[in-house]
Amino acid sequence: MANHSSSKKRIRQNLTHRLANRYYAVTTRNSIRKFRGAEKAEAEEMLPKLSSMLDKLAKKNIIHKNKAANLKSELTKHVATL
Numbered sequence: 001m002a003n004h005s006s007s008k009k010r011i012r013q014n015l016t017h018r019l020a021n022r023y024y025a026v027t028t029r030n031s032i033r034k035f036r037g038a039e040k041a042e043a044e045e046m047l048p049k050l051s052s053m054l055d056k057l058a059k060k061n062i063i064h065k066n067k068a069a070n071l072k073s074e075l076t077k078h079v080a081t082l
Contacts, residue, residue: 021062024057024060024062025057025062025063027053028053028054028057028063031046031049031050031053032050032071032075034046035047035050035075035078036078039082040079040082043078043079043082044079047075047076047079050072050075051072051075054068054071054072055068055072
């Protein structure tokens with residue numbers, strides 16, 4: 001276990017950040033799952049919100065920016081094929 005107060009604080013911060021990041025990642029995965037099961041009209045309505053969510057996650061470094069771009073591309077193609 002860490003002895004320095006700054007190390008203890010860093011451990012506490014890491015736990016808090018990890019939980020917050022997991023919340024955002026799980027919420028996004030659930031939204032994508034719901035999006036893929038939606039009808040065309042509903043999916044078209046959800047696409048801008050989902051794209052915005054992915055951009056925000058990439059901006060906060062929760063997911064990589066290329067992963068966000070790949071997901072947005074894949075989801076846009078999915079809407080086009082419905």
